[in-house]
Structures are given as C-alpha cells and as structure tokens.
Amino acid sequence: MRIGLGYDVHRLVENRKLILGGVTIPYEKGLLGHSDADVLLHAVKDALLGAAGLGDIGKHFPDTDERYKGADSLRLLGEVGKMLLLKGYVVNNIDATIIAERPKMAHYIETMKENIATALDISVHQVNIKATTTEGLGFEGRGEGIAAQAIASIVIK
Numbered sequence: 259m260r261i262g263l264g265y266d267v268h269r270l271v272e273n274r275k276l277i278l279g280g281v282t283i284p285y286e287k288g289l290l291g292h293s294d295a296d297v298l299l300h301a302v303k304d305a306l307l308g309a310a311g312l313g314d315i316g317k318h319f320p321d322t323d324e325r326y327k328g329a330d331s332l333r334l335l336g337e338v339g340k341m342l343l344l345k346g347y348v349v350n351n352i353d354a355t356i357i358a359e360r361p362k363m364a365h366y367i368e369t370m371k372e373n374i375a376t377a378l379d380i381s382v383h384q385v386n387i388k389a390t391t392t393e394g395l396g397f398e399g400r401g402e403g404i405a406a407q408a409i410a411s412i413v414i415k
C-alpha cells in the first residue's frame with residue numbers, strides 16, 4: 259500500500275462561484291483560481307498523485323496553460339484516476355478535510371463524496387469528507403480563504 263498527502267488553499271473573492279467537491283454551494287463569495295478553484299478536489303488529486311509518485315497537479319495541469327482556464331476539477335480528477343490505473347494502481351481510500359469558517363458544508367458532504375467516487379470509478383464507501391472551522395483563527399477563520407487537506411491510500415491492481 260502507498261499513501262499520499264494533499265494540501266491546497268484558495269482565496270475567497272466576490273463574483274466567483276464557490277465549488278467544492280464538484281458541488282456549487284450558494285455563498286456570497288467564491289474561490290479564485292485559474293481553474294474552477296475547487297480546493298477540495300485539488301487536495302484530493304495531490305494526495306493521489308503523491309501516493310503514486312506522480313508529482314502534483316501543477317506538473318500535470320499547469321496554471322500557465324490556457325486549456326486549464328476555468329477547468330472542471332472533477333474532470334481533472336478523472337484524468338488523475340486514469341494516470342493511476344496506467345501505473346497499475348487502484349484507490350483504496352481517500353479522507354479529506356475542508357477548513358472553512360463558513361459556509362456550513364454538512365449539507366453538501368454526501369454529494370461531494372458521490373462526485374469523487376464517480377470521477378474515480380470507486381465506491382462512495384471509499385471516500386470520507388469532513389469539514390472544520392478554525393474557531394475564527396487565521397485566514398480561514400477570517401473568511402479570507404478556504405483550505406483543504408487530503409490523504410489517499412492506493413494499492414497495486
């Protein structure tokens with residue numbers, strides 16, 4: 259079994275959609291990025307790429323490449339899943355944490371899990387997503403941005 263870690267942060271700004279785990283969440287601000295800025299999926303992809311020894315998302319989907327402007331992070335997650343399969347790996351499990359003061363994520367967690375499982379062609383039982391605040395502390399606590407952490411384990415097919 260191999261294990262990988264992922265971590266990402268995006269800034270919250272006005273006039274952007276808030277997309278997390280492929281779910282568009284009603285909120286007064288959204289995350290800024292070259293892609294759709296889905297910070298949760300970025301952390302998940304980095305965890306998977308890390309576990310497989312395949313580098314990180316910036317290596318495979320550079321933010322200088324126009325092809326990834328506004329890119330759908332769920333589609334890119336599917337591509338990462340295919341990269342792992344090509345190397346002979348299958349996903350064992352994924353666990354992730356969204357770090358955000360607001361909005362409340364609880365209502366959207368199940369759909370996020372389903373989206374990730376579908377993109378990777380795995381069972382929803384292999385995916386766990388959590389959310390936490392930082393009790394008002396730091397950039398997440400001030401609502402300046404959202405962070406996500408992920409860990410993934412993979413096994414040889």
Ligand SMILES: Nc1ccn([C@@H]2O[C@H](COP(=O)(O)O)[C@@H](O)[C@H]2O)c(=O)n1
Nearest residue numbers: 358359360361362363364389390391392
């Ligand atoms: N953006 C968030 C943050 C937290 N939750 C849920 O609330 C629980 C308590 O959060 P604390 O930071 O006070 O520990 C947490 O376990 C989550 O279930 C949430 O839905 N959205």
Ligand SMILES: C[C@@]1(CO)OP(=O)(O)OP(=O)(O)OC[C@H]1O
Nearest residue numbers: 291292293315316319320321326
């Ligand atoms: C997937 C990419 C593609 O531009 O998304 P960004 O929105 O630029 O997000 P970031 O986490 O800064 O870097 C990863 C990029 O490769």
